Amino acid sequence: MVRLFAALILIVASTLPAYADGAVPPPANPNGLTGADRDPEVSDPGAGAEGAQPDGATDDSTDKAGADLSQGRSALLAQSAPRLKDIGRLNGLRTNQLYGIGLVTGLAGTGDDLGAAKFTAQMVANYLQRQGVTADAATLKAKNFAAVTITAEIPPFVQVGDTIDITVAAMGTSKSLEGGQLILTPLKAANGQVYAAAQGPITLGAFGATAAIGGARASAQKNFLTVGRIPNGATIERPVASDLPTGRSRMEWALQENDFTTAQRAAAALNQTFRGAEARAEDGQRISFRLPAGYPGTLVDFLAQVEQVQVQTDMPARIVLNERNGTIVAGANVRIKPVSVAHGSLTVTVVEGFGVSQPHTPFGGGRTRVVPGAQVEVTEGEANVQAVTTVQDLLDGVAGVGGSIRDLVAILQALKAAGALDAELVVI
Numbered sequence: 001m002v003r004l005f006a007a008l009i010l011i012v013a014s015t016l017p018a019y020a021d022g023a024v025p026p027p028a029n030p031n032g033l034t035g036a037d038r039d040p041e042v043s044d045p046g047a048g049a050e051g052a053q054p055d056g057a058t059d060d061s062t063d064k065a066g067a068d069l070s071q072g073r074s075a076l077l078a079q080s081a082p083r084l085k086d087i088g089r090l091n092g093l094r095t096n097q098l099y100g101i102g103l104v105t106g107l108a109g110t111g112d113d114l115g116a117a118k119f120t121a122q123m124v125a126n127y128l129q130r131q132g133v134t135a136d137a138a139t140l141k142a143k144n145f146a147a148v149t150i151t152a153e154i155p156p157f158v159q160v161g162d163t164i165d166i167t168v169a170a171m172g173t174s175k176s177l178e179g180g181q182l183i184l185t186p187l188k189a190a191n192g193q194v195y196a197a198a199q200g201p202i203t204l205g206a207f208g209a210t211a212a213i214g215g216a217r218a219s220a221q222k223n224f225l226t227v228g229r230i231p232n233g234a235t236i237e238r239p240v241a242s243d244l245p246t247g248r249s250r251m252e253w254a255l256q257e258n259d260f261t262t263a264q265r266a267a268a269a270l271n272q273t274f275r276g277a278e279a280r281a282e283d284g285q286r287i288s289f290r291l292p293a294g295y296p297g298t299l300v301d302f303l304a305q306v307e308q309v310q311v312q313t314d315m316p317a318r319i320v321l322n323e324r325n326g327t328i329v330a331g332a333n334v335r336i337k338p339v340s341v342a343h344g345s346l347t348v349t350v351v352e353g354f355g356v357s358q359p360h361t362p363f364g365g366g367r368t369r370v371v372p373g374a375q376v377e378v379t380e381g382e383a384n385v386q387a388v389t390t391v392q393d394l395l396d397g398v399a400g401v402g403g404s405i406r407d408l409v410a411i412l413q414a415l416k417a418a419g420a421l422d423a424e425l426v427v428i
Contacts, residue, residue: 084253084266085307091252091286093156096240098196100150102185103127104168110176110225111146117172120147127183146174150185150198152234156242163232166198176225177202187234198234205229244299250278250290253306258284261314269311274302317423319391319412326405330391334423336415391423 103123104111114121118137124145125137152166166187170177180202187196205223245251255262263281267289270279276292291302320329391412398408415421 081310081312083307084269084309084311087257087262087311087313088253088255088266090303091254093242095153095155096189096195098150098152098154098187098189098234100185100187100198101171102148102150102168102198103183104146104148104170104174104177104180104202105144105183106179106181107144107146107174107177108179109143110174110178111143112170112172112174113143114140114145117147120145120172123147146177146180147171148177148182150182150187150234152187152196152198154189154195154236154240156240158236159239160236162236164196164234164236166230166233168202168228168230170226174226176204177228178204178225180228182230182233189240193238195238195240196234196236198230200230200233202228202230244303245291248290248293250288252282253287253289255285255287257313259314259316260284262311263287265314266309266311269309270306273305273309318426319421319423320426320428321409321412322428323405323409328391328395328405328408331423334391334421336391336394337420337422 101123103120112120114124114137121137121140124140124142125135128135148168148170150166150168152164154164158164168177168182182199182202184197184199186194187198188194204225205228253266255266260281260283263284263286266287267279267281270277270287270289274289274292274295276294277289279287279289282288289306291299295302315331315333317334318331319334321327394411395408398411409427412421412425413427416423416425
């Protein structure tokens with residue numbers, strides 16, 4: 001067994017990234033001990049043949065192999081940690097929303113009813129007047145126009161002449177925007193200034209068909225016909241100010257999720273990667289740092305390296321329920337305490353217990369350990385299901401006796417109210 005663990009550690013180490021000199025980085029020390037404080041048999045698996053034990057020994061040698069395997073697993077976990085650019089952004093660099101109201105023309109009789117949507121008739125009349133054509137909104141009867149709202153997001157650092165995608169949605173009584181063309185429309189930001197101009201043909205990603213034979217009428221439709229997009233449909237006319245910090249002034253990295261543990265780990269990772277960055281967690285979402293003195297590159301070079309810093313994120317215990325479509329998402333760290341719940345004809349019982357781990361080598365010096373555990377029992381009539389107390393096993397047990405998604409939601413809410421569910425319960 002020891003040889004098997006040692007071979008596994010060699011395979012894991014061979015897959016780790018190498019340093020500049022070709023050496024494999026040492027595994028992380030989870031206990032925070034220095035080389036002088038650590039057990040030499042654990043910290044240096046290959047040192048000292050005098051302390052070697054025969055293969056039959058299961059005490060120190062097994063602990064040593066387990067420690068090596070744990071260290072190898074920690075190294076792989078750190079290697080797969082997300083980058084800062086995946087979990088946050090530089091504070092101050094954000095997208096801005098644009099909006100506008102325009103007209104779509106060219107519809108095959110599926111536009112707004114100008115008698116019912118009088119604002120559409122007024123928009124058509126105003127457009128014609130701007131083109132030098134006199135028109136009375138009350139006399140317009142065409143059904144190939146539709147009033148629409150246009151929305152878009154303008155990212156930072158865009159320049160005049162760049163293009164962005166836009167979304168178009170019907171405002172009035174239009175049944176379909178298929179085949180429509182958006183007339184030139186200015187797009188404004190919340191400050192009322194125009195930042196882009198939009199126009200172009202609308203793409204729906206949907207279809208609809210209607211047929212009538214005699215008095216019978218049939219129709220078929222897939223997706224929504226009143227909402228579409230225009231790829232690269234808006235041209236930037238005014239850039240948004242997105243200034244980077246200057247000099248060695250402090251800057252902030254904003255995390256997507258508020259978490260003090262992740263923020264502290266991010267600050268520690270920045271300080272470990274960049275000497276003189278002076279990174280610190282301001283709260284659970286903001287990490288402040290500065291350009292190190294004597295950094296050889298530009299600020300853009302520094303921020304590019306900051307984005308690549310890997311941070312092991314922390315996730316709170318949380319269960320998300322969607323009763324409408326039956327979706328339940330639970331984190332791996334959600335646990336259920338010993339409890340009993342009766343819901344209708346279902347009975348859910350969670351009992352805590354203890355097991356004994358006995359080594360299979362009675363003469364090898366192994367240790368007998370007490371292992372805590374629990375069981376969940378779900379009964380309805382003659383049905384009986386037993387499993388470990390994870391949320392997945394609880395859901396499987398309730399579903400196994402014919403419980404519905406509403407039963408599961410009610411049981412989880414009752415567990416939370418009773419204090420038996422160590423997790424945040426989110427119902428959407």
